[in-house]
Amino acid sequence: MKVAVCVKHAVDETELKLDQGGRPVLGGAAGKMSTFDKNAVEEALRLKSKHQGEVAVFMVGTADSKKTMKEALAMGADRGVLVSADPAAIDTFRTAEVLAAAIRRSGPYDVVICSEGSSDTYSGQVPPMLGELLGVPYVGYARKIEVSGQSAKIERSLEDSVETVESPLPLAVSVVSEINEPRYPTLIQIMQAGKKPIEELAADAVAPAGGYRQVSVPSMSSQPSTRKHVMIEGTPEEAAAKLVDALVKEGVLK
Amino acid sequence: MKAVWVYSESDAVSNEVASAAVDVAKGAGAEVQVLELGAQRPGVFASGGKLLLKGPPSSPTPGAAAEAIARAARELQPIAILTGATRTGREVASRLAAKLRIGCIAEVSKLGADGESIFGERNVFAGKAVARVSCPFPAAATVKVGAYPRLAGGNGGLQEKDVGAVSDPVKVVAREAKSAGAVDLKSAKVIVSAGRGVKKKEDLAILEELAKEMHGALGCSRPLSADLGWLPEEHHIGLTGVTVKPELYLAVGISGQLQHVAGMKDSKVVASINTDKDAPIFQASDYGVVGDLYQVVPAIRKALAARA
Numbered sequence: 001m002k003v004a005v006c007v008k009h010a011v012d013e014t015e016l017k018l019d020q021g022g023r024p025v026l027g028g029a030a031g032k033m034s035t036f037d038k039n040a041v042e043e044a045l046r047l048k049s050k051h052q053g054e055v056a057v058f059m060v061g062t063a064d065s066k067k068t069m070k071e072a073l074a075m076g077a078d079r080g081v082l083v084s085a086d087p088a089a090i091d092t093f094r095t096a097e098v099l100a101a102a103i104r105r106s107g108p109y110d111v112v113i114c115s116e117g118s119s120d121t122y123s124g125q126v127p128p129m130l131g132e133l134l135g136v137p138y139v140g141y142a143r144k145i146e147v148s149g150q151s152a153k154i155e156r157s158l159e160d161s162v163e164t165v166e167s168p169l170p171l172a173v174s175v176v177s178e179i180n181e182p183r184y185p186t187l188i189q190i191m192q193a194g195k196k197p198i199e200e201l202a203a204d205a206v207a208p209a210g211g212y213r214q215v216s217v218p219s220m221s222s223q224p225s226t227r228k229h230v231m232i233e234g235t236p237e238e239a240a241a242k243l244v245d246a247l248v249k250e251g252v253l254k
Numbered sequence: 255m256k257a258v259w260v261y262s263e264s265d266a267v268s269n270e271v272a273s274a275a276v277d278v279a280k281g282a283g284a285e286v287q288v289l290e291l292g293a294q295r296p297g298v299f300a301s302g303g304k305l306l307l308k309g310p311p312s313s314p315t316p317g318a319a320a321e322a323i324a325r326a327a328r329e330l331q332p333i334a335i336l337t338g339a340t341r342t343g344r345e346v347a348s349r350l351a352a353k354l355r356i357g358c359i360a361e362v363s364k365l366g367a368d369g370e371s372i373f374g375e376r377n378v379f380a381g382k383a384v385a386r387v388s389c390p391f392p393a394a395a396t397v398k399v400g401a402y403p404r405l406a407g408g409n410g411g412l413q414e415k416d417v418g419a420v421s422d423p424v425k426v427v428a429r430e431a432k433s434a435g436a437v438d439l440k441s442a443k444v445i446v447s448a449g450r451g452v453k454k455k456e457d458l459a460i461l462e463e464l465a466k467e468m469h470g471a472l473g474c475s476r477p478l479s480a481d482l483g484w485l486p487e488e489h490h491i492g493l494t495g496v497t498v499k500p501e502l503y504l505a506v507g508i509s510g511q512l513q514h515v516a517g518m519k520d521s522k523v524v525a526s527i528n529t530d531k532d533a534p535i536f537q538a539s540d541y542g543v544v545g546d547l548y549q550v551v552p553a554i555r556k557a558l559a560a561r562a
């Protein structure tokens with residue numbers, strides 16, 4: 001079975017600084033593998049260990065995002081394809097278009113896996129767009145995937161229900177974090193990952209841009225916190241009594 | 255006449271998105287049309303008119319819904335298609351955008367438009383910043399759930415359009431509701447919210463009692479529902495869950511990561527209880543108690559009982 005998994009080198013939101021005007025400073029911001037993408041890689045590896053075959057990692061990113069590609073390879077993926085483009089400068093459709101072209105070029109794959117959304121922007125658009133552009137069935141928000149023969153049985157986790165669906169292969173899926181517990185690479189795996197092949201491609205070479213007008217981000221800002229930050233001291237009983245008093249005074253507790 | 259289309263698989267969300275669409279239509283000099291797929295939906299309201307697409311089943315898969323809407327859109331050329339940012343709505347909008355090769359703005363509130371583009375605001379970087387996003391027409395958008403009031407009536411005229419039969423290679427074989435007794439956190443005045451500081455599922459009982467005594471509802475952080483399964487998904491507050499604005503939000507054993515705070519930062523008053531004096535939740539709180547929830551919560555219940 002050939003499995004393609006897509007990962008993003010996302011802005012690390014915990015490290016992100018704001019400038020004096022409250023705007024995020026994206027130049028030189030620290031990055032990391034998008035949190036739920038680890039679940040996507042893990043699921044790809046589980047499919048491989050059950051059905052044999054290979055796992056290829058696809059990523060649209062800049063040179064400094066190689067760290068994330070190497071992490072996926074250290075987890076156990078076999079090879080990587082890095083399409084160079086700045087994810088912050090292209091929108092979801094263009095990202096999906098470039099990924100689809102890169103996947104098609106080195107495919108076909110039986111299963112294409114993404115996570116439900118990235119930890120930095122969380123739009124959740126690339127996976128379904130990718131399914132469309134590849135022209136394969138698509139199943140979103142999978143919390144369990146079972147492949148047998150040429151079809152897959154998948155549990156989708158929706159807001160208020162769990163849906164079980166069946167789909168023929170090849171297919172594209174997005175996974176939710178509860179699908180598995182991502183493994184940590186061992187030191188040996190991390191060292192070996194350096195020897196695994198990473199193919200580098202230019203976005204415009206795999207999919208010429210054009211004929212489409214992108215989403216733009218005219219501005220970003222943040223709101224300063226206006227909370228009171230009153231710390232209540234004392235024994236649990238004293239603190240509890242003071243807290244209840246304060247909340248009653250605020251008029252939010254009857 | 256230029257049209258802004260609205261579609262959601264949920265009646266309630268469709269009625270919210272229809273409110274958002276009014277602002278877009280106004281800015282762009284267009285009219286709103288609310289879509290119904292396969293069959294009429296009496297619970298779905300429209301300020302302009304409705305457009306019934308005949309051909310798809312009445313509860314289509316996201317794939318079938320996107321195909322039906324795309325067929326109609328190629329012919330009727332709406333300037334924008336809005337869905338709710340539910341799991342299904344995100345999929346429908348994204349697939350539509352890919353089929354039509356148009357841009358899609360995600361998770362937006364404060365929508366508007368001018369003659370050329372649609373715009374809106376959204377949280378980025380786990381809520382650390384707000385981005386203004388914009389896309390030239392024709393465009394798709396997913397509207398943040400809970401950001402708009404629900405349209406409560408109005409039907410306008412009904413048009414019909416036959417798009418032909420649509421099918422999806424993905425077949426639904428079973429569907430199971432996640433929970434009975436759904437909570438409505440959005441309308442709760444007080445929310446007591448439980449985090450990983452709660453050691454076992456049974457211990458949620460004391461927080462449930464506290465919520466009751468405060469005339470409120472019980473919410474939680476994402477790990478309690480998504481990972482541990484102690485509470486149903488609709489209890490979880492934050493970026494990937496519900497957004498709430500109660501009078502009082504009491505965070506108990508919640509560290510206060512950005513993704514959680516994104517869902518409760520507009521609460522009127524926030525209080526929190528945490529054993530770690532450096533927990534980020536205190537930065538997002540008006541009142542903080544550094545202490546063990548297993549001691550502080552019973553003490554609060556006693557203090558409340560003493561007042562009654």
Ligand SMILES: Cc1cc2nc3c(=O)[nH]c(=O)nc-3n(C[C@H](O)[C@H](O)[C@H](O)COP(=O)(O)OP(=O)(O)OC[C@H]3O[C@@H](n4cnc5c(N)ncnc54)[C@H](O)[C@@H]3O)c2cc1C
Nearest residue numbers: 035449450451475476492493494507508509513514529547
């Ligand atoms: C893309 C993405 C989206 C996400 N969306 C959401 C979301 O919508 N909502 C959400 O909640 N999370 C979300 N998360 C997860 C989020 O980052 C945090 O992991 C999560 O909120 C942590 O939950 P917690 O505070 O309950 O647990 P922890 O971070 O483990 O915190 C537990 C806290 O309890 C305290 N504690 C321990 N024992 C006690 C005690 N006896 N008494 C009092 N306090 C105690 C600890 O000091 C600690 O601060 C998302 C993550 C990602 C990557």
